[in-house]
Amino acid sequence: MRLSTLAMLAATALASANTGEFMVDPGVVYAPAEQNQLHAAMASNSANSLIAWADERSGSSSDIYGTRFVGQSASGTVLDAAGLVISAAANLQTLPAVSSDGTDYLVAWTDLRADSGDIYVCRVTSDGSVLDPEGIPVSTASGYQGEPAIAFDGTNYLVVWSDLRSVGADIYGARVTQDGSVLDPSGIALLTDSADQTAPAVCYDGSNVQLVWADTRNSPYGDIYGARVDSEGTLLDSAGFPISLAQDWQGSPAIALGIDEALVVWEDRRGGPTTDIYGSRITHDGEVLDSAGFAVATSTWYEFDPKIAFDGTQYLVVWTDAVAHGNVFGGRVATDGTVIDVPGFHISRGGEYAGSPAIAFDGMHRVVAWNDVRAGMADHSVSVARVDGDGNALDPMGIPVSNAAVSQKLPDAAFGATDFLVVWGESRAGTCDIYGVRVTPEGRVIDSTVVRISPSGGEQTVPAAAHGDANSLVVWEEGKYRERDVCGARVDHDGVVLDTAGILVSGSPWEQCAPEVSSDGTDFLVAWQDWRNSSYDIYCARVSQSGTVLDTAGVAVCTSSGDQVTPAVACNGTDYLVLWQDQDVGVRDIYGARVSRQGVVLDTGGLAVSTATGTQQQPAAASGDDGFFVVWSDWRNADRDIYGARVTGNGTVLDTVGLEICRAPGAQDCPTIEYDGTDFLVVWQDERNGERDLYGARVTREGTVLDTFAAVTQQGYQVNPVLARGSGGKMLLACSGWTGVVDDVPYNSPRIWATLSPHAGTSDRPPDRLRTASRFPTVVRDLLFLPESSDPKRPCWMLDATGRKVMELRPGANDVRSLVPGVYFVRRNSARDEGHTGKVVVAE
Template sequence: TDAPDYQTTPKLAGSGDGGVKMLYTDQASQEPGIAVSVVSPADTLIGQADVSLAAPSQAGSKLASDGNNFLAVFASSTAYGTRLLAQRVNPQGVALDAEPFVIADSAAKPGGYEVVYLNGRYVVLFSAVSGPAGNQIYARTVSIDGAPGDFIPVMTMQSGVGFGLGDVAVNGDRLILIGNSSEGSLHRSSRFARIFDSNFAPVTPRFQLNFGFALSGDTEPVNGGWIAAWTTKSTHDAPRASVVFAKINLDGTFVTGGIASSYPGNGTPTVVSNGGEAATEAMIMYTQNRDPVNPAINDSNAIRAMRIGADGTALSGQITLIDEQGLQTQPAAIFDGTEYVMTWTDQRNYPFPAQNRDDIFAARVAVDGTVLDPGGFPVADSFRPETHGDVGAAGGEVMFAYNSFRHEAPWGSYRLVTRGMDAPASAPLAVLSTPGFDRERDQAVKIQFNRPIMGIDVADVIVEDLTTNTTLPASAFTIDVIPANTQPWTYRWKYTAGRMPDGFYKATLPAGAVTDFAGNPTTSDIVINFRVFAGDADNNGVIDFDDYSHIDFGFNNNLTGFSNGDFDYNGVVDFDDYSLIDQAFNSQPGQRPVAVALPPATPGKLGGAKFGNGGKATA
């Protein structure tokens, strides 16, 4: 053998036919491992082959949830190259597939990747230099049953018209891709974005977010769009990076200029929001090195954060989340329906001058920035080196994915590990204040909850006309969601089929019809009895001269609103409204609605920061 690089430690064994087989260590740069050469009895080399290569090394796990389980996507590298693999996992960390399945083989030369849940299926987006359509960003859908779809070219990565894949986020049926492009210059890295629909058709052109030298970042959905954050430098050779952010609207317009941290050095930020597309705010978390040169030696490192409103305005200054001995880096976070759960790489157990070794820690953080687990708790702090992965939430249960080095046979490499955490203790899902019927600007059934509701639908509330013994169709309503920083979260079933007929009504939200993000349902019917009576401006159930006084006041002062006489909700008090009150004056109702029935306290799921399994490793 005389291959490139070098070969060592030959061992000979007879073949039984007068020939020999030679095993040796092959240090070829592309295919290191153990090889064999077969020599015939006539001393002729008749064959060579690889016998054993190192076990694949798994790294860089990314998680997406369908609300019940997760899809973990990760890189699996061998001497032959890197493949992109996927594995379905339940919230307890148990693999649902016997073996991981391939998203992109090494022949495609996959690069950066992300995974999201969009329109009822998982979507894995990744760059591939040698994909079916060349150097592109591709998408592959994966059904919740684990069946991957075809390669779909989404966008070129060519400078001037495309960009490399940085991060991906979903808001409703919209998908945003964000990344950097050199635009043909080695000294340039500009941040770009583009928005697509759920079928990967572009709905905006490529648009530029900044003009500095952009590095990497993260993006999360909020009400009306996304909050994106990334690190940037003034020039390619500037020594320090700032963390900046922008609010990107669903139509591609955006507002930039926000700086979360400008000094000293800052690591790649992660963004987490408090409710997906209904989120009222987001939190940007990032590593800050107070000593950018030697943070480990001088213990000058911390994870800090800033709260950002859904409109892109800063809601807080800099918040310190974690500041322990040693280095804390690479934060990632998820919203579990009640609070944020963040995880990071931690070196507190191996401070300088000890050799660095990474562990994985986590902490719960309230939406207002209060750290509920000061200092954090260990997810993985064994003698093994553990590297950073991701954190996800499904049905209120949190799962961590990271990589742990397995030195024992047959591995000798980093392997993917998942670990579940019980949902944290929280107040039960409950109704706040008295559910009621709004009549001032429109007609809507209103219910306020202490937490956001998952998967709300117009058919969840049943509205019965007790006067005619009929049920109003769900299609006659739309849903308005009024989110809150903490509580309450207001949900309104608004009538949109004209004006509701006069009469007595009962609206019912049946027990179990809705759940919070932790899967906790309502356990009792929520019943709202109300009347609709055009002309009853003061809502006392009687049409009298007080009501005429209200409409006269509204008419003379150009006011609007039901209490000012706008009984047909057309935005003006006019003679049509006088006609309605005259008609109502001569047809007084014969009964009053019964009292509103409030549900009792709803039992919630309890539990602390505990783990569901013992750190189960997947194949």
């Protein structure tokens, strides 16, 4: 991700320049990627193996990722620490297949970028270069195409798939050259029987491609059939030949070439209610050597999803075994069909669940991949293990391969006496902890090593930060679902954590979570949602600058019926305003209440900030002068928009209907707001472009929207924006944004990014509408002198290079020390209200 700051700078009422954006912590620790990684597939070129899978780390749908693995090294080496992005097209990509030409790889998958389901491929070189990141369409016919399989015939790849362009499922194929050309763009109709043909698998036998599939021509349960396909794509066995016609159901075949024959294995339910693994050998001429099939794995548990590879001497069959909630087992089979390992041996031991195996022979070991759920984790990841020729699993705990730089999420920021403090949640130590760094107003990250703010152990997430008189207070929720507490720690100006064991802000029975914090300039008020009364209420507590919790039992802000959730809090220097999303009558509205600096709730009945039709949620607030501006995400128009309302210091809601801030197409939510000394700056997540970007608006204290702008619209998503106001009008915007490869470092995960506005004075040329004036003002020693002859009744403004107003000027001396050096423009309005503009330079 790269943050685009120009539009944001244009929205500030201060001098600005686009000096770029920065990742607050470029340091990297790799761990299994978040969300699910599923459906592993693999092939080997003997130097390394390419493992591909469907990956949900982006959060919106699944993409195709992969990594290269060297199994010949002493302990196995993952070459691509954060994975290779093979396809990140729109919508969903899943069910990959992989083959190798002996040097490079071809990956195929089912692709829903056009919604219906198509077949795409991508070439990946042995050195990890993804040659076709947009994908090569192999079949975009009507209907659904899925379940691809690939074999290389020495010249071209043959890609086959299950195809629903006609009535029922058929098997189609297409040849793809090594340079990525699709030789059969309309597809080759290989099998179009009126019954269903599904789950194809292929291997090359030195002369032809051996194709096997599941077929329902004889019964709705399905049998296993096979056929040969020559190098021209011609089906040599027009109707196919039966491999298994056993009673009940057979499906999910896999095939591997041996010496003089191939071995086909499949799921088989001939023996009762559970599935077993059976196999049969077939010759290069299509002769079935084991017409009744032979049992590879049978037990009282389910065995399913078999895969197979040949190591030059014997086959290794692997499968998912339902014993102990799911594990990967394997068994060797000799070329004469003798099953060597009965009842099979355990390959995966590192997770609470393991299944969906894939296998390839790398010239030394049989490399087995699978997806598993590791202890203490909720998501599936991909792991591998090597198996030697004697059937020993060399890596029984598995080697994680679907990795990424650890994710950084849910940032917040506060400004101290001299610097910003940016905090976030990150799972670099196995559980989520709270980290932070200090950032100067010039955008320099002070802390070369991130500061761990929360104590070790436990799960800490959802941080919030505010600055008081001498220190900042960072708060977070800690613990597991329904057992979470609100904790915190102070951080001083030097980045030193003063409360290394943490401060327990609220540890009442049941759950306290989603904390927010604000400061009156000395002490702090922490608000949270609280389950102590068997539904969520809003509570708060004051914390002194010395770290003492002044309200140990918590102060009940709202305990109405229904749930009150997602609090927000702001302070005007006299009182705090606590906001929340209120579900009292089944719909979600925005309510609030003022809390005094002494911890007294001033509005015991609550303030109805917005009770419009539809849902209002995710409130945020900032104080300007003595009042407040509240913003939220609003469903009154059938999709989420951004609305706001002003609330006076005495608790009067001035905009009971709400002020429309943004009603663009798509969804807008998660707003943040800050006051820059003149206007309010609002930034939010925005889906008008399909992906989640950040947009913003500048709003006056009177509630007028001056402009809206695109703050961040880069590739990948940007979420959870936060704003913090620093000295001299500096504004920091931070967010969690998708990050690929930066400075040759792979991340492939969300990271915390920030940008500052304003920067140094801009060198951009002024807009074309600005015309040069004949009389220029002058700047001497931080004072701008406007000619005394100027009419004091005619407005005169200083503009930045984007044409935005910086400050109002009056005849005589004007103090410009608050402006950073750069080029500015002075605009006068004549009696006819025609703008006359002259250029001025503020030097260092």
